[in-house]
Amino acid sequence: MVRHKSKILCEFGDFQTPVTLALEATNVVNRLGVSPRSVLEPTCGRGAFLLAACQVFSQVNKFVGVDISTEHLSYLKERVAAEKYSAPIEIINGDFFNLNWSDIINTLAEPLLIIGNPPWVTSSELGLLKSSNLPQKSNFQGKSGYDALTGKSNFDISEWMLLKHLEWLKERTGIIAMLCKTSVARKILTHVWQYKQKVIRAQIYRIDTLKNFNASVDACFFVLLIGDGSLSNTCEIFEDLSAQKPSHVIGYQDNILVSNVIDYKRWSHLRETNSVYIWRSGLKHDCSNVMELEQEGDKFRNGYGNVFSLEQDWVYPLLKSSDVGNSRTSTCRKYVLVTQRYIGEDTTHLKLDAPKVWDYLQNYREYLSKRSSSIYRNRPEFSIFGVGKYTFAPWKVAISGFYKALNFVQVDPIDGQPVVFDDTVYFLSCRSKSEASFLAALLNSQPAKEFLESMIFWSDKRPITIELLKRLNLRALAQVLGKEEEYNGYALSNYYQKSSILPLSQHSRYETSPINSPQSPNSL
CATH class of the missing domain: 3.40.50.150 (Vaccinia Virus protein VP39)
Structure with a gap:
């Protein structure tokens, strides 16, 4: 308006x-x-x-x-x-x-x-x-947990x-x-x-x-x-x-x-029940001037124009919704400081593990402490959200939540580092380039697009959501497209490997085979 x-x-x-x-x-x-x-x-x-x-x-x-x-x-x-x-x-x-x-x-x-x-x-x-000029506060929409905390109760x-x-x-x-x-x-x-x-x-x-x-x-x-x-x-x-x-x-x-009853009924057998693949949203930090950086040689400039030397293991290529929506994924304009490997992780270890990052965060402690969202209350200092082992997957398939098109893009590592997204991007984590390519092809197929579009209202501010994406059964889609055997190979590998966490120090050591041993130290 x-x-x-x-x-x-x-x-x-x-x-x-x-x-x-x-x-x-x-x-x-x-x-x-x-x-x-x-x-x-x-x-x-x-x-x-x-x-x-x-x-x-x-x-x-x-x-x-x-x-x-x-x-x-x-x-x-x-x-x-x-x-x-x-x-x-x-x-x-x-x-x-x-x-x-x-x-x-x-x-x-x-x-x-x-x-x-x-x-x-x-x-x-x-x-x-x-x-x-407001009604008495009540949870009349029935929102709970993360949805209520991050503003979906608005x-x-x-x-x-x-x-x-x-x-x-x-x-x-x-x-x-x-x-x-x-x-x-x-x-x-x-x-x-x-x-x-x-x-x-x-x-x-x-x-x-x-x-x-x-x-x-x-x-x-x-x-x-x-x-x-x-x-x-x-x-x-x-x-x-x-x-x-x-x-x-x-x-x-x-x-x-x-939004389209006829198309929905035609493809209703593609409805999801449960899945090995889980849709995730990108990183949420609510302090772009501090957390988002531009690279200058071996240093980084923040939104306030100040340049710092930071440990590379904690700074990752960042793609935003506009990058993903326009398929600009081979290079990045910005980088993002990732302070945690999982939600709720204690950040005080950075003092020893990444002293330059720790000193940088101390310089901007006041800005980070003033983040208004209630999700940061009673959390470790410098906390972020939308972070987990999936964040550090070497390959991903991503889509913008804002762009008015069903365009799923394969995202490869940039300069040997996994790419991180902002929180308006949704993605699946993959363990190999071939897996990402396979999933992107499935998602960009006509049956997938017709089914998803039958539930999309394009006039919405964010027409594509995780709730929408997770309704699509990738296994059923692979069956329709005659790709079930290939899907099962990737899904089986993903199922056995998804419980392992890839250490930050191992991000450059990627496994390119679509199916890996459950004992692989590089598994996700």
Whole structure:
């Protein structure tokens, strides 16, 4: 989204809906043939949707608009007084997160239309503003462990609000019709289908946010029909508000949201159950000016422009998402300081094993200690994440999580050292060049791409995730491609060898055979 111009705009996600857009969207609801008896706009602002509903739905016997801004509500009251609508319109000044909504909902006859444009702002953005305009803290998404600690528990305020709307209609009939980010709509659909809530029809209509809000974000008009009847497990996607027929249908299959139901069903036998190969994410350090370096002769320059001599065994070639996405893997622009061999390792041994690195870290201790993420709390000093024996595998197959393409690349060592990635890259570790080449070919095959793409929503900020990648059964894929015997050779070797750790001092001694003895000292 474009930069917000004020703290108030940031804090309340306050993008007032153009009157023409509100009217066009409300007419979409009218075309569905449901006649609401009550209309509620829970974050009404200047009331664009409330007033549009007054024009479109003549049979409604009560309209209610609620907002936290007295300025917006003063404007709305003036509009209501000027138009002299026949149906009663109740305007309430209140904070969405502190109102007793049951008292309001209980006064509204059904079918109840809940319509509007909730705030387009996330919980983390509000946290940075030290805003109180937040729901009470709760783990409503059910995130746990590393996901919660690293930010996956961050959520859009509109997501929380839409879940509340579903609660309000749990024992009632009605329609939820909201402008929101398309990613939020998909999260709500997943929740609805996962918990078998009584949604009998779902629709997403794309909207032009640049035209209507001067914002660059993928957003939609999201409609849920709630009532008695057969539960829906699909959602119709329309290219715009005027479209009469859907362009395609997304759905819920095998407990996941899929973007192409037909392709998913065609390749569903490629679903993973368990695997010898484990997808990993790259290194997370949250201090690029200290940890990421540029080589100058036999020394390294950090992000502050200072040059240091460091032990080579602790500095590795670094490839970022843009490098992997563009297949620039034969050379590196930067290097990264790797302070641990595994998560939680005590770093004080560096004082003896790598005194130059230790002194360097001491120079920048203050910067590293100020890393804001809670994952570093109660951890050894100078800790990193996304590190393990897989980090030091000599060959890898990698993909960028950000780039809008399924492009798996083979990554060989650079100057005799294994390559390390940033945490926006996902990879499989390999013990030989031939193994990496084989796996890359499997992953770039048409069946693999069709299966994975059937579950990808390319408009997402990070469309490719570990959760997605691990759904693909490489053994089943090899069977489809007539490569099962070759796969079994590599997989058997990998299975027996993956418990051994390659010492840092042995990184240049690579085994190139696809199958090695379980007793090999170089095994991973």
